[in-house]
Amino acid sequence: MKSKTFLTTLLIGILCLSLLLAGCGSKEPVDQSGESSSGEANSGNDTASGGESNFNPTGYPIVKEKVTLTALVNNYSADFPDDYNKFNVVKKAEETTNVHIEWIMPGSGFEEQKSLLLASDDLPDIIFGCNDFELIKYGGDGVLLPLEDLIDKYTVNLKRIFEEHPATKALVTAPDGHIYTTPRVNEGPWMYREGMGVGVINVKWIEDLGLKMPTTIDEFEEVMKAFKTRDPNKNGIADEIPITAIGDPMTMHGLGYLMDSFGVSARWHFADVRDGKVVFIGTLPEYKEAIKWLSKLWAQGLIDQEWFTQDYTKKASKLNNDPYIVGYADLWDINDDFGTEKAHEYYDYMPPLKGPGGRDPIMYRAAYPGYDRFGAVITRGCEMPEVAIRYIDYIYDTYNSIEWIEGEFDVRLKKHEEGYYYIPDPPEGMNQQQWRCQSCPAHSVAWAVFEDGYKNILRLTYTDQKVNFMEQYVKPYAEKDPWPPVFRTIEEAERYNQIDSAIISYANMKAAEWIMNGTIEEEWDAYIEELNKMGLNDWLSINQAAYDRWQEVLGTASK
Numbered sequence: 001m002k003s004k005t006f007l008t009t010l011l012i013g014i015l016c017l018s019l020l021l022a023g024c025g026s027k028e029p030v031d032q033s034g035e036s037s038s039g040e041a042n043s044g045n046d047t048a049s050g051g052e053s054n055f056n057p058t059g060y061p062i063v064k065e066k067v068t069l070t071a072l073v074n075n076y077s078a079d080f081p082d083d084y085n086k087f088n089v090v091k092k093a094e095e096t097t098n099v100h101i102e103w104i105m106p107g108s109g110f111e112e113q114k115s116l117l118l119a120s121d122d123l124p125d126i127i128f129g130c131n132d133f134e135l136i137k138y139g140g141d142g143v144l145l146p147l148e149d150l151i152d153k154y155t156v157n158l159k160r161i162f163e164e165h166p167a168t169k170a171l172v173t174a175p176d177g178h179i180y181t182t183p184r185v186n187e188g189p190w191m192y193r194e195g196m197g198v199g200v201i202n203v204k205w206i207e208d209l210g211l212k213m214p215t216t217i218d219e220f221e222e223v224m225k226a227f228k229t230r231d232p233n234k235n236g237i238a239d240e241i242p243i244t245a246i247g248d249p250m251t252m253h254g255l256g257y258l259m260d261s262f263g264v265s266a267r268w269h270f271a272d273v274r275d276g277k278v279v280f281i282g283t284l285p286e287y288k289e290a291i292k293w294l295s296k297l298w299a300q301g302l303i304d305q306e307w308f309t310q311d312y313t314k315k316a317s318k319l320n321n322d323p324y325i326v327g328y329a330d331l332w333d334i335n336d337d338f339g340t341e342k343a344h345e346y347y348d349y350m351p352p353l354k355g356p357g358g359r360d361p362i363m364y365r366a367a368y369p370g371y372d373r374f375g376a377v378i379t380r381g382c383e384m385p386e387v388a389i390r391y392i393d394y395i396y397d398t399y400n401s402i403e404w405i406e407g408e409f410d411v412r413l414k415k416h417e418e419g420y421y422y423i424p425d426p427p428e429g430m431n432q433q434q435w436r437c438q439s440c441p442a443h444s445v446a447w448a449v450f451e452d453g454y455k456n457i458l459r460l461t462y463t464d465q466k467v468n469f470m471e472q473y474v475k476p477y478a479e480k481d482p483w484p485p486v487f488r489t490i491e492e493a494e495r496y497n498q499i500d501s502a503i504i505s506y507a508n509m510k511a512a513e514w515i516m517n518g519t520i521e522e523e524w525d526a527y528i529e530e531l532n533k534m535g536l537n538d539w540l541s542i543n544q545a546a547y548d549r550w551q552e553v554l555g556t557a558s559k
């Protein structure tokens with residue numbers, strides 16, 4: 001499923017963008033108490049929605065006489081219809097709730113349109129997809145309504161979700177204590193290592209060369225040497241690339257899965273926790289050890305010399321070369337990165353390797369896979385916030401969520417004889433993502449589907465191989481205290497965004513140099529010094545404060 005890879009990249013992109021936006025954000029003081037706006041949300045509701053008699057606080061329809069709300073949405077794909085009201089799932093929502101939505105659909109101009117609208121007096125009632133900076137700024141300014149009382153008073157599904165999954169509530173609780181957005185949850189079991197890859201190795205070559213699946217970093221090195229020198233693809237040419245990768249070492253298609261054997265629990269943003277203390281992964285001794293080892297493999301020609309210059313397309317063409325030439329790579333899912341079924345005869349996931357001295361690996365995992373804050377906000381322009389929150393809550397029913405994110409039951413989703421639903425191959429002439437975007441709003445709205453929803457209602461059988469592998473081999477070594485989706489204050493975000501990308505770019509640049517040149521030992525101390533000059537201590541203290549606040553909010557949400 002290319003989409004997952006693409007989507008994760010997209011989400012990371014959006015996060016990065018939001019960080020950038022925050023970096024050049026307003027310096028206006030923010031009312032951290034937010035007291036002024038919370039009262040407004042609940043005043044005059046009933047008259048606004050056409051009198052007490054028109055609004056039903058429970059059950060459906062939400063209103064007796066039809067009302068219209070406006071909603072800004074990020075219709076990110078050209079395969080979406082020009083009006084979401086053409087979707088059957090949206091028609092069904094209107095029939096059930098009696099709420100008509102006028103969709104504002106700027107396509108690729110979404111971010112720009114959103115900024116303009118948020119800064120104007122012409123606010124839509126609902127916006128799907130505000131970033132952290134917008135949530136704190138416009139929440140603090142009173143442009144976005146605090147939702148906690150509305151959720152408490154008028155919702156069924158969101159309330160249940162907060163109770164059953166307190167982390168969702170912690171996720172959307174802003175540093176000022178208010179909730180300005182609904183959470184989004186896509187807790188598919190395939191999201192376990194969200195944002196990072198899994199090691200995939202050519203098992204056919206291992207078998208043909210009479211070798212064994214490596215279990216330690218040393219055995220792995222020996223297998224890679226055999227791949228390089230013993231012509232496993234039997235074409236008489238030394239064309240094998242034992243290990244290939246693209247991008248920075250700790251990214252999805254880098255080599256983070258191998259680095260985890262050193263105890264790194266590698267992830268692109270470098271933030272992690274050790275015994276409650278925030279660390280920058282790039283200064284840990286185990287990180288240094290991992291980079292040094294990769295450099296040793298590089299020096300022996302075991303790693304693709306184009307690692308740091310090639311792109312995804314180039315890597316994919318190497319993976320799919322006929323005959324196969326790649327021995328090992330970090331991938332999102334075997335089904336995504338290989339074009340044909342034949343790949344399954346050759347490639348399989350590689351269990352995590354033991355590290356130096358037989359040490360157990362520490363495998364990265366997402367703390368709350370598929371959780372984000374790009375849900376629904378209600379603006380102060382909305383005259384019927386209680387209608388809006390009830391409409392949003394309608395989507396948060398698990399079955400409705402599944403239909404809004406994947407398509408209708410018994411239309412796109414087919415019932416398996418064992419009772420669960422699955423997604424069959426797309427109709428002739430379109431791929432899964434095109435089909436999906438023609439069926440439902442997909443990733444452009446708010447929803448929540450938890451792991452049990454994906455186990456019992458909709459199963460993406462396509463991901464079973466990876467999911468089963470991770471359950472069995474990766475989970476036992478998963479890190480105990482993964483980095484949570486912290487929510488920074490405006491002040492923290494402003495400083496953080498001044499330093500974060502520079503620090504990470506520098507660390508990645510040095511890692512690439514060291515892998516290629518092997519000069520890590522002599523340059524390590526200067527590197528640490530440079531990071532400190534760049535503001536690493538602020539980076540650490542900001543993250544520590546945000547992490548401590550997360551723990552506290554989670555504790556409160558769990559009570």
Ligand SMILES: [Ca+2]
Pocket residue numbers: 231232233234235236237238239240
């Ligand atoms: Ca060969």
